[in-house]
Structures are given as structure tokens and as C-alpha cells.
Amino acid sequence: MKKSRWKTVGWYLFLLLFVLSLAALAQALMLGVLPMKYLAVVVAGVAVMDLFLYFMLNSRRVNRVNRVLGSILALLLCAALVVGNLYVFKTNSAFDAITHDGQQRHELSVVVKVNSQIDAIQQISTPIAVTSSMDESRITGFKENVKEKADLDVEVETCDSLMDMVKALYDDQNEAILLDESYRSLINDEEEYQNFDNETKVIYTYVYYTEDKTSTKNVDVTNDSFTVLVSGIDTYGSITTISRSDVNMLVTVNPNTKNIQLVSIPRDFYVETDCDASYGCGIGEMDKLTHTGLHGVQTTKATLEKLFGIDINYTLRVNFSSVENIVNALGGITVDNTDGYAFSIGGYDFTQSVMELNGEQALAFSRERHSFAEGDRERGRNQMRVIRGMINKATSPAVLTNYMSFLDAISDSFETDMSTSEMKALIQMQLDEGGSWNIGSISVNGTGGSDYCYELGNYAYVMYPDMDTVNAAVTAIENVINGGEVTNG
Numbered sequence: 001m002k003k004s005r006w007k008t009v010g011w012y013l014f015l016l017l018f019v020l021s022l023a024a025l026a027q028a029l030m031l032g033v034l035p036m037k038y039l040a041v042v043v044a045g046v047a048v049m050d051l052f053l054y055f056m057l058n059s060r061r062v063n064r065v066n067r068v069l070g071s072i073l074a075l076l077l078c079a080a081l082v083v084g085n086l087y088v089f090k091t092n093s094a095f096d097a098i099t100h101d102g103q104q105r106h107e108l109s110v111v112v113k114v115n116s117q118i119d120a121i122q123q124i125s126t127p128i129a130v131t132s133s134m135d136e137s138r139i140t141g142f143k144e145n146v147k148e149k150a151d152l153d154v155e156v157e158t159c160d161s162l163m164d165m166v167k168a169l170y171d172d173q174n175e176a177i178l179l180d181e182s183y184r185s186l187i188n189d190e191e192e193y194q195n196f197d198n199e200t201k202v203i204y205t206y207v208y209y210t211e212d213k214t215s216t217k218n219v220d221v222t223n224d225s226f227t228v229l230v231s232g233i234d235t236y237g238s239i240t241t242i243s244r245s246d247v248n249m250l251v252t253v254n255p256n257t258k259n260i261q262l263v264s265i266p267r268d269f270y271v272e273t274d275c276d277a278s279y280g281c282g283i284g285e286m287d288k289l290t291h292t293g294l295h296g297v298q299t300t301k302a303t304l305e306k307l308f309g310i311d312i313n314y315t316l317r318v319n320f321s322s323v324e325n326i327v328n329a330l331g332g333i334t335v336d337n338t339d340g341y342a343f344s345i346g347g348y349d350f351t352q353s354v355m356e357l358n359g360e361q362a363l364a365f366s367r368e369r370h371s372f373a374e375g376d377r378e379r380g381r382n383q384m385r386v387i388r389g390m391i392n393k394a395t396s397p398a399v400l401t402n403y404m405s406f407l408d409a410i411s412d413s414f415e416t417d418m419s420t421s422e423m424k425a426l427i428q429m430q431l432d433e434g435g436s437w438n439i440g441s442i443s444v445n446g447t448g449g450s451d452y453c454y455e456l457g458n459y460a461y462v463m464y465p466d467m468d469t470v471n472a473a474v475t476a477i478e479n480v481i482n483g484g485e486v487t488n489g
Helices: 002-031 036-058 064-098 136-150 162-170 181-189 289-295 297-308 320-329 359-367 376-394 397-413 420-433 467-481
Strands: 103-113 128-131 156-159 177-180 200-211 226-233 245-254 259-265 270-272 286-288 314-318 333-336 343-345 348-350 354-357 438-443 446-453 458-465
Touching: 002 036, 002 064, 036 064, 036 420, 064 420, 103 136, 103 162, 103 181, 128 162, 136 177, 136 200, 156 162, 162 177, 162 181, 177 181, 181 289, 226 297, 245 289, 245 297, 245 376, 245 467, 259 376, 259 467, 270 289, 270 297, 270 446, 270 458, 286 289, 286 446, 289 297, 297 314, 297 467, 320 359, 320 376, 333 359, 333 376, 348 359, 354 359, 359 376, 376 438, 438 467, 458 467
Parallel strands: 128 156, 128 177, 226 314, 259 438
Antiparallel strands: 103 177, 103 200, 226 245, 245 259, 270 286, 333 354, 343 348, 446 458
16 A cells, blocks of 8 residues: 555656656757757756656665655755746746837826916816927827827927927916927926926826837847947836937947957937938937937937948847846946046945946946046946946856846846847857957047037037047947957057
């Protein structure tokens, strides 16, 4: 009787072990990141262990003590396989989460003065002011939304520029304005309206989504060089929010030489805007580079392709939350600031040395520009130092110690149009070949001045590009693409 009971338990344990083994192997194959040499070892190891435990659990030659030991080992292996399946599942989910689904989120707000007696859109008696840069399709969508939700036909009045619209509100020419929330930071930057958020209130919100017309130039990322635009938007929270592109960096990767060239471009670069006409941007208009992000990352990409005369294969969007979350999930990063500047900001003291930074420190370090004579240019260098630290940590074995936290972080922190299969291929290559990457960093420069900015509808500080530095950056990019060494400077 006892032998029969032990045999039944043994069979059930082995069946559970076998099912979990098959599930783990199936998920490992679907994940597609393990090189064949590692996958073969895993398959062989699982098969040998399963056969061994089958013998321990069901063979008549095994005594009771060994059978109990086999049961314990089987339970431990089952637990390990459950954890392994969870890791693989979360890895696949993380890849799916950061792959751009083509949706861009937009938010339009009806804004009134904070001391206004108006608390609902039905109370507005004057036309709602809109800026001339807002295309008719968005205004029509807003009107239809109000009609559907509030059974109200609204009237709008067009102002020549964003600042003219805000002035109309402050001067009581219009009781309300229709504000694209991605433009709020532009208003806050104006000294006259720096308290805009406290001096106004939102009484109605219209949220809608548009299709991002991505134009990836796909390559074999494990054999061919490629360039990625890293766009850092000036927001916290959802990565899908459209906002200014405050960080603009070209990352050129040569997988054969393991060379990476970083090129930082100042946010205030005065550039000719280029984009798909359906985005509502001012094609051919001159503006700050940061303002191109107001029409999505593809507008920034097209504008930089025109400026540099190069192909940008992919885009990667991050925000303030991204930096904090990723660095903390990595367990901190090492940043080499020996050739940089010492400064203090936000209660943090950054020295001219090799530093260990957590997420909050890394964000503060990469955002500061007022402490430097070169302002945004030195900030760009610091951002590249942080990027280098993140790449080095993420490609080291140390990432495994915080793997699950790392997966959780990247799921909410990145958005890219690189496909899941391309990302997996890169990881597989790194696991297969190992080794470190050589990372070079340079920044382009320019001359400060004041000029008309299309999206602002007003004059503001800009940086006129120094085309010698732009051409030098192009040369550095092409050099890495063609198998040469990285450039620093």
C-alpha cells in the first residue's frame, strides 16, 4: 500500500515536472534571445534532470530515503521552473510594452482664469480662443466631442499665435482658450506667464489619439550599422504623451566592431522643420529643435535627417520618469565625470570624478544647464555620460541581480519603433559574443541669438547651428558606420 502511494505521488510529481519543463523550453524558444549554444545546454540539462528524477521517483531499485530525496529535488526543480517561466513571460511582456503601437495621445483643455466664475463649458458666453497653428481637424474633433458630451455647439476665435491666445485670456478678450497641453510648458517658459498654471484652471478636457506614421528604415541590426534617435520629452508619467523634445541624441551602432557613437544636439538648435503634413506642423518653418517634439518624435526625426543629411533608422522616446526608473532598476550606474565640471543642484553635490549615481541623482545630473558657461551644450555632455553609464551597466552581468525590477522599469519607460524581433536579435548577439562596447561622444555647437519661433509665434532664445560641428558629427557617424573608431570631443 505504501509503495503504491509513493509510486502515485512520484508519477504526479514527474508529470508536473515534465509539463513545467516543456513550458519553460517552449517559452525559451518563443523568447528567441538565447544563443543556440546556451539553449542546447539548457535543453540537455533539463532532459537529464527529468530522467534522473523519473528514476528517483519511480524506479523499484530506489529505497524510501532516496525516493523522499527525489521528491524534494523534484519540488525544488518545479519551483525553479515556475520562476523561470515567470521570468521569460515578463521578458516577453516587456518587449511588447516598449514596442510602439502607433498611437499618440493628445489632450486639449478648455482653460479659464482661476478667479473666473465659470466652472463648466456651458457657462462660456464668448468664443473660445484657439491658436492659428491648431489644425482644423483637431478643432472639429473638439466641437464634436463637446456636442456629444454636453449637447453644446461651441464657437471658436482664431488668434495669430500661442502668446496672442494667452494674452486674449489675460486681457479678458476671451473667457476661455483651447490649449493643447503639450504647449503648456512653452507658456510657462515666458516670464510674463510663468505662473500660468496657478493663474488658470481647466474646466473641460478632450483626449484623442492619432496614428503615428512611423517611417523606420529597418536593417539587419546584428550585421549592419544603424542610427537611433533618442528623444527625451520634458514630462513625467506616461511615455505616450506628446511634448517638447528636450533631449536629442543620435546613437549610431556598429554591431560588428562594437562601436557606438553618441552625438548630442542642443534643444535650442534653430532648424528648418520637416514632417508629414498630416501632423499639423509648419513644414519649412524655422523653430527650435525642441518644439518639433510637439508634433511627435517622427517630426524631430525628419527634421534632424534634413539637418544632418543622414538616415535615422529608429526612434526611442524617454521622459524624466524613464531615467529615474531605469537607473534605479539597474541598481545605480557609474558615471565618469573626470573631464566634466563639479556642481551642486537640488541638494546633490556632483564632483569631477567617477561617481556612483542612483536614479534621482542621475536625472538631476543630466538636467542641469544653468551651472555651466556652455549651458545646454555641457548638459548634453552630461546626458551622454549618463547614457554611457546605463549602456555599460545594462550590458554587464550585474543586470541579472535586478532583472525583474529592470523589466518592470523598461516596460513603462521606453517607447521605440524598433521591432521586438530586432531587439531580441541584439540581445542574443550580446549573449552569444559577450564583450564590452566602445562608446564615443561628441556634441554639435552653435551661436546664441534671438529669432522668431513658429510654434511659439514669438521671438525667443535660439542657437544658430555651427555647420562645421554638424559636418564633423556627420563624419564621426559615417566613420563608425564604415567600421572606423569612435570619436570623442
